[in-house]
Amino acid sequence: MSLFSRKKKNLEAVPAAERRVTTEGIFVKCPKCSTALFKRELEENFQVCHSCAHHFRLDARSRLAMLYDEGEYEELDAEVISCDPLGFVDTKPYPERLEQARRVSGLPEAIINGRGQVGGHLVFAGAMDFSFMGGSMGSAVGEKIARIIDRAIEYRGAVITFAASGGARMQEGTLSLMQMAKVCAGLAQLDEAKLPFISVLTDPTTGGVTASFASIGDVIIAEPKALIGFAGPRVIEQTIREKLPEDFQTSEFLMAHGMVDLVIDRRELRAMIINLLNFMMPSENILRLLDEDKEALPDTQ
Amino acid sequence: METMNTEITPIERVGLARHPQRPYTLDIIKNLFEDFVELHGDRRYADDPALVGGTATYHGLPVVVIGHQKGRDVNERRYRNFGMPKPEGYRKALRLMMMADKFNRPVITFIDTPGAYPGVDAEERGQAEAIAFNLREISKIKAPLITCVVGEGGSGGALAIGICDGLLMLENAVYSVISPEGCAAILWKSPTQSALAASRLKLTAFDLEGLGVVDVIIGESSENRVNDSEIYQAIDKQVHAMLLSLLGLSDAERRVLRFQRMRRLGEWSQSGI
Numbered sequence: 001m002s003l004f005s006r007k008k009k010n011l012e013a014v015p016a017a018e019r020r021v022t023t024e025g026i027f028v029k030c031p032k033c034s035t036a037l038f039k040r041e042l043e044e045n046f047q048v049c050h051s052c053a054h055h056f057r058l059d060a061r062s063r064l065a066m067l068y069d070e071g072e073y074e075e076l077d078a079e080v081i082s083c084d085p086l087g088f089v090d091t092k093p094y095p096e097r098l099e100q101a102r103r104v105s106g107l108p109e110a111i112i113n114g115r116g117q118v119g120g121h122l123v124f125a126g127a128m129d130f131s132f133m134g135g136s137m138g139s140a141v142g143e144k145i146a147r148i149i150d151r152a153i154e155y156r157g158a159v160i161t162f163a164a165s166g167g168a169r170m171q172e173g174t175l176s177l178m179q180m181a182k183v184c185a186g187l188a189q190l191d192e193a194k195l196p197f198i199s200v201l202t203d204p205t206t207g208g209v210t211a212s213f214a215s216i217g218d219v220i221i222a223e224p225k226a227l228i229g230f231a232g233p234r235v236i237e238q239t240i241r242e243k244l245p246e247d248f249q250t251s252e253f254l255m256a257h258g259m260v261d262l263v264i265d266r267r268e269l270r271a272m273i274i275n276l277l278n279f280m281m282p283s284e285n286i287l288r289l290l291d292e293d294k295e296a297l298p299d300t301q
Numbered sequence: 302m303e304t305m306n307t308e309i310t311p312i313e314r315v316g317l318a319r320h321p322q323r324p325y326t327l328d329i330i331k332n333l334f335e336d337f338v339e340l341h342g343d344r345r346y347a348d349d350p351a352l353v354g355g356t357a358t359y360h361g362l363p364v365v366v367i368g369h370q371k372g373r374d375v376n377e378r379r380y381r382n383f384g385m386p387k388p389e390g391y392r393k394a395l396r397l398m399m400m401a402d403k404f405n406r407p408v409i410t411f412i413d414t415p416g417a418y419p420g421v422d423a424e425e426r427g428q429a430e431a432i433a434f435n436l437r438e439i440s441k442i443k444a445p446l447i448t449c450v451v452g453e454g455g456s457g458g459a460l461a462i463g464i465c466d467g468l469l470m471l472e473n474a475v476y477s478v479i480s481p482e483g484c485a486a487i488l489w490k491s492p493t494q495s496a497l498a499a500s501r502l503k504l505t506a507f508d509l510e511g512l513g514v515v516d517v518i519i520g521e522s523s524e525n526r527v528n529d530s531e532i533y534q535a536i537d538k539q540v541h542a543m544l545l546s547l548l549g550l551s552d553a554e555r556r557v558l559r560f561q562r563m564r565r566l567g568e569w570s571q572s573g574i
Binding site for chain 1: 417418419420421423424425426427428429430432433434436437438440441454456457460461463464476477478479483484487488489498501502503504509512514559560563564566567568569570571572573574
């Protein structure tokens with residue numbers, strides 16, 4: 001037995017192609033500018049790239065946490081979920097797709113309702129989540145939006161929605177289409193109650209959601225460079241048989257055509273919403289000032 | 302007439318609803334209404350020939366009548382943009398409805414469109430906003446609103462003039478969130494599955510009555526063509542009956558019923574996950 005015989009096996013060199021530091025779960029690569037972003041910093045920065053200000057898609061609950069004062073809100077209507085009114089089967093049964101969507105997104109439905117304070121104002125908000133069946137609007141989504149509107153009227157609060165949707169949910173057929181009517185009728189009643197509705201459009205907002213509540217806010221705010229439109233770009237290309245211009249159906253395109261009020265960086269969104277609510281919401285402060293003005297008027301009698 | 306044909310498959314009904322010899326809005330107006338004056342333009346941008354409307358007399362009563370309009374020959378089809386309205390069409394429709402409301406006249410709309418026009422100019426002028434604005438504003442109108450789906454009920458482009466107190470539908474009309482072809486392309490990734498998609502989408506008058514969307518189905522004889530007087534009589538009978546029942550209600554009663562009707566639409570579960 002040799003004195004210098006190796007007891008341990010040779011260390012195997014890792015091939016150059018496989019040589020890397022494990023950063024999974026720590027870094028995220030920006031899809032726009034390819035910068036490696038430290039995940040925790042990205043979260044602290046409202047999921048906006050430090051380098052190019054690309055807005056990552058956001059899940060519904062983070063959305064609500066970013067909106068409400070101290071990130072605190074009460075989740076409402078979680079019990080309202082989709083059923084299968086048509087017995088719809090495409091390549092998979094609809095209930096299976098729903099189950100899968102709940103697993104993937106961790107959410108009960110494509111919209112999450114919340115109630116809480118924003119800048120001290122009572123706000124009922126609904127945030128859509130694209131990861132739940134493309135944020136599509138079926139009966140449950142329509143019902144949940146109708147419920148926040150009902151409550152806003154009852155408790156004299158504001159309604160804020162964050163749209164992120166491919167449109168109506170095909171698996172519920174014409175009932176999905178009817179949700180457009182249902183939520184817009186609710187907004188008509190909100191109008192008559194003189195209560196605010198702020199609509200925030202995020203990437204992407206298309207189809208039946210754009211053609212209903214999302215487009216009729218008292219004020220409409222879009223996040224930068226979001227895809228927003230009625231017909232999908234592919235459908236339009238097939239209809240006109242031409243390639244579409246690069247910025248077509250972006251937030252900036254809509255802004256240029258007068259369809260949205262503001263395009264705002266997500267990091268400034270909450271402050272802007274509070275500013276708008278201060279204008280819209282009935283406030284004791286304003287009533288007091290008006291009373292003082294009246295007293296200051298000369299007596300006409 | 303009274304015996305409705307339930308043997309026809311959904312995709313066959315789609316074919317019937319799109320049949321070029323099916324009565325179009327202007328045919329119905331000519332046969333059911335008197336003194337029709339077509340009014341034009343949205344006062345914003347243009348007049349849209351894909352959506353027509355105006356004042357008329359219906360059974361002696363002044364009304365506003367509005368509907369999608371398709372064309373029969375190549376030139377007319379192009380002129381009518383295949384019945385696909387642009388934002389100016391929807392804005393004209395709302396303008397006419399608001400005028401009806403001002404003079405307290407009922408509004409009768411006829412739906413027959415493949416959908417709102419998907420084009421660059423329509424998007425630039427706010428196709429989505431035009432539809433959404435109509436949905437909200439039409440629901441506020443005090444006058445009675447009757448809608449009749451006579452051919453293709455193509456999604457948001459149909460609904461944008463379809464907010465109503467009573468929804469009628471011809472036996473061989475269809476009303477859907479997406480065309481069977483579009484649905485097949487997206488969900489089955491194959492346009493050959495459109496017959497299957499048509500049956501799954503539950504887009505026939507019978508399906509929609511069962512789902513609480515449609516109030517009255519208007520029966521058709523097998524050959525309902527533009528020159529067939531039977532179909533006009535059938536439409537007239539039901540539209541008139543609906544109008545009389547709505548006129549029997551006060552504005553306030555109709556309003557409550559209309560909002561209740563829309564609020565109820567859809568089916569969901571309350572059980573949570």
